[in-house]
Amino acid sequence: MAGKETKILIAGFGGQGIILAGNVLAYACIDAGKNVCAMASYGAEVRGGTAKAIISISDEQIDSPIIETVNLAMIMNAPSFVRYSSSIEKDSPVIVNSSMIDQGQTERSDLDILGVDATNLAIKIGNIKVANIIMLGVMIKKTGILDPDSITGGLKRAFSGSKKGLYYINESAFRSGYDLY
Amino acid sequence: MATENKKVLMKGNEAVGEAAIRAGCQCYFAYPITPQTETPEYLSRRMEEENLVFLQAESEVAAINMVFGAAAAGVRVMTSSSSPGMSLKQEGISYIACAEMPCVIINVVRGGPGLGNIEASQADYFQSTRGGGHGDYRCIVLAPNSVQESYDMTVQAFDLADYYRMPVFIQSDGIIGQLVEPFVMGPYTPMFDELPPKEWALTGCAGREPNVIRTLFLNPPDGLEKQNVRLYEKYDRIEAEQQWYEDYNCDGAEVVIIAYGCASRIARSAIKTHNGNGSKVGMFRPKTLWPWPKKRLIEIAENNPKVKFLVIEMSMGQMIEDVYISLMDIVPKSRIAFYGIGGGWHPTPDSVYEKIQEVLAE
Numbered sequence: 001m002a003g004k005e006t007k008i009l010i011a012g013f014g015g016q017g018i019i020l021a022g023n024v025l026a027y028a029c030i031d032a033g034k035n036v037c038a039m040a041s042y043g044a045e046v047r048g049g050t051a052k053a054i055i056s057i058s059d060e061q062i063d064s065p066i067i068e069t070v071n072l073a074m075i076m077n078a079p080s081f082v083r084y085s086s087s088i089e090k091d092s093p094v095i096v097n098s099s100m101i102d103q104g105q106t107e108r109s110d111l112d113i114l115g116v117d118a119t120n121l122a123i124k125i126g127n128i129k130v131a132n133i134i135m136l137g138v139m140i141k142k143t144g145i146l147d148p149d150s151i152t153g154g155l156k157r158a159f160s161g162s163k164k165g166l167y168y169i170n171e172s173a174f175r176s177g178y179d180l181y
Numbered sequence: 182m183a184t185e186n187k188k189v190l191m192k193g194n195e196a197v198g199e200a201a202i203r204a205g206c207q208c209y210f211a212y213p214i215t216p217q218t219e220t221p222e223y224l225s226r227r228m229e230e231e232n233l234v235f236l237q238a239e240s241e242v243a244a245i246n247m248v249f250g251a252a253a254a255g256v257r258v259m260t261s262s263s264s265p266g267m268s269l270k271q272e273g274i275s276y277i278a279c280a281e282m283p284c285v286i287i288n289v290v291r292g293g294p295g296l297g298n299i300e301a302s303q304a305d306y307f308q309s310t311r312g313g314g315h316g317d318y319r320c321i322v323l324a325p326n327s328v329q330e331s332y333d334m335t336v337q338a339f340d341l342a343d344y345y346r347m348p349v350f351i352q353s354d355g356i357i358g359q360l361v362e363p364f365v366m367g368p369y370t371p372m373f374d375e376l377p378p379k380e381w382a383l384t385g386c387a388g389r390e391p392n393v394i395r396t397l398f399l400n401p402p403d404g405l406e407k408q409n410v411r412l413y414e415k416y417d418r419i420e421a422e423q424q425w426y427e428d429y430n431c432d433g434a435e436v437v438i439i440a441y442g443c444a445s446r447i448a449r450s451a452i453k454t455h456n457g458n459g460s461k462v463g464m465f466r467p468k469t470l471w472p473w474p475k476k477r478l479i480e481i482a483e484n485n486p487k488v489k490f491l492v493i494e495m496s497m498g499q500m501i502e503d504v505y506i507s508l509m510d511i512v513p514k515s516r517i518a519f520y521g522i523g524g525g526w527h528p529t530p531d532s533v534y535e536k537i538q539e540v541l542a543e
Contacts, residue, residue, distance in 0.1 A: 023190070023361065030188050030363045038361035064450035064530045065360050065443065157190070 005058040006145050007067050010132075011084050012076025012097070014051040017132035020158065021074070022053035024136065028146050028154030029057055037062040050080050057145060072143060074135050076118070081105055095139045097131060114142060114181075121176065130173035137177020148178055188363040193331040193353060194219035196364060197261065197287055200335035202227055203369045206285070207256040208234040210247040212266060215299045216355035217289035220261045241266040245273030245286075252282035253394045255382025257339050261287035263355075264305050265296055267313065274348060275314025279396040279408070283342035285335065286320075287351045289358040292525020300525030301355030301443060306499035309350050310471040317409050319416045321423065322350040322470040324441045328362035330468075340372040343379075345419055352470055354495065356443045356527070416472075424476055425468035430456065431481045434463035436540050439478070439504055440493040441467045444528065448493050451533035462537055470500070475507035482512050491540050493528055494521040518543075 008025065012018045019040045029036035034057050041052040054067045071089045075081045076097040085106040088094060096103065098115030106113075116138050122131035133155070140151055152171055159167040191199070198220045201209065209228060211221045221237060228235035234251075238244035244260050251258040262270060267288045277284060290305045292298040305313075309322045321341050323334040331353060338349040381392050398405035430452070431437050440448045445466045455462045465481060467474050482488065490512065492501040498521050505514065520536040522528055528536075 026190050026361055026363070030190060036363060039356070039359060040361070063453065064447045065356055066447055066527060066529055068529055068531065 005056055005060070005062065006072055006143075007070040008055045008057070009052065009070040009073040009075070009084060009087065010055070011050060011052045011073070011080035012132075014049055016051070016076045017129060018051040018076065019053050021132040021136050022055050024133070024151065024154040024158045025055050025057070025146070026154070027157040028150040030157075031153040032146050032150040034059060034146075035062050037065055039065050039067070050077070050083060052080070052084070072139070072145070074139050075101065076132065076135065077101065078105060085111070093139075093143055095135050095142065097135060099131070114138065116177070116180065118177075122173065125169065125173055125176065127169055130170055133170045133173040134177035134180075137174040138180055141178045141181060148174075187365070189366050190361060190363050191328060192219050192358065193325070193328045193360050193362075194289060194358040195223040196328050196332040196366075197335045197351065197353070197358075198223035198227060199366065200332045201259045201285070201339070202231055202233070203366070204336045204339040205257050205369070206233070206259050206339065208236070208247075208251040208258045209260070210236050210238050210244040210251070210258070211260050211262060212238050212241045212244050214263045214266045216291055216301070216358050217261050217263045217287065219358070220287060220289075241269035242273065245270040245277070248284050248286075249273055249277050249280070249282060252277065252284045253280070253383050255379040255384055257283075257285075257343070259285040259287065261289065263289045263291045264293045264302070267305060267308065271308075271314035273314075274320070275312070275316050275318060276396045277348050278312070278314070278318035278320060278412075279316065280394050281346045281412070282348070282394070283346050284348050285338045285342055285351065286348055287335070287353065290352065290354040292523075298525040299355065301357070301495065301527060302523070302525045303354060303442060303444060303495040304497070304499065304523055305352070306470060306494070306496060309352050310473070310503070318412060319419075319471055320348045320350050321345070321419065321472070322352050323425070324352045324468060324470050325357060326442050326445050326466070327357070327364070328360055329364035331357060332364055332366060334468075336369060337372055340376065341423070343376045344373050345415060346377070347415070352442065354443050355525075420472040423469055424472050424474035426474035426477050427466045427468060428477065428481065429464045429466070430461070431463035431465060432484065434461045434485065434488055436460075436462045436489045436491055436537055437481060437485075438462065438464045438491050438493055438533075438537070439467075439500070440464065441470065441500065442495075444493045444495050447528055447530055448533050450530035451537060454530070454534055455537055460537075460541060467500070473503045473507065475503070478504070478507050479511065482508055488516075489540050489543070490517045491537065492517065492519045492521075493533060493536075494519075495523075495527045496521050497523040
């Protein structure tokens, strides 16, 4: 996808680390020298509702922060899959959390859907909360939008200060996702 | 904190907070409201770290009067809010403008009127540029369209406020405030060689004549009239000195879009698609909403006698009045089109693209 703007949708329940996964990508872009613009949904619906982040990545200047359709998606729960699949462009890669999503829930047959048993894998690693980073690993391997080293750089920036202790489990979650396929 | 001049990642609202600290803001008073609450959230932590004054006031009315007090004491001070909260502050802003107190006021605009909604909007243009409070006054209004500009303009706002001795607004919106982008957190670089000393400040009058800061001018009978004339002489000077804008592809353009803030970025996406298809579309982006950068717009119109203008706003049409006023002697209204959406909603790159095609076909 070089030269073109990558428009990524990350969606799931509030609490699944949707915004965090977006921030890791955005931090990684700084290290990779790419332009990035991230917009999280905000509103009166965060707790228990769906959380959504849209991240635009490009070698060029990023103009509109309003993104209507995306060309890459990472979806972590069933309601988000149903709600947002219509905003994904034809033939786009879509990484779904198959622990919580039945792929038959969308009528779209023109998407390149890859299921990852992310929640169960995260439990095996030892922390259910790293399912988002496992999926990020799969996404980076499948699409090559960023170098894996810049993601680990992004993880270092995201898990700094008081959160530093969480870096290693997230780094190994990323590696296990990256090495999955 | 991050090292100087290295890119950091923040929301627009957080960048505004850090900019205030870098610019030497000593006091911040505010009351929470979506979509600006990241600024007080960020400053509640950072101002304590820096041993500065952070105070969550009991209301917006209280916060703006605390700003008045701190400004009168001669320190750099800021408040922030969003549209309904800004309405509450207007009485205080009128007083501050009358007393010529320097301060920085952030408005992260949301949908209105009324409590409206919490989505991004540009419908407070009239309120900010026409003086939402009573009386003859103006405030400088800066309109960022990125996180970088949210940071840079907030730093500059403190210098402008001290230099001209008046309130300066940052007019952001729910999207620019919530947007996360990398930006360069540069060191504070003064805009002016020298700022006037605050000899008027209420710092304790031992050994000198007392200073008086007031907004009531009952005597002499023409006292207030003289104060108004003085203010307007200053506003004329600012209009001559501070018209900020960016233009893009305007020379020889068939259509020039006029948009600021978030709308300018949506428009730029549409313009790129158009120019890729061979037509020539430019953009004029005001960076100061007051003073409105009319000198450059007039120049564009004069250099390009057939050009059509298309004003894009996230409102039912407010800035377009300044476009009409700027161009009234040289461009008929029939060559100025408008496309805007109110109620906290926004144009999209596709809908702007279609509107450009309509204007080109007319």
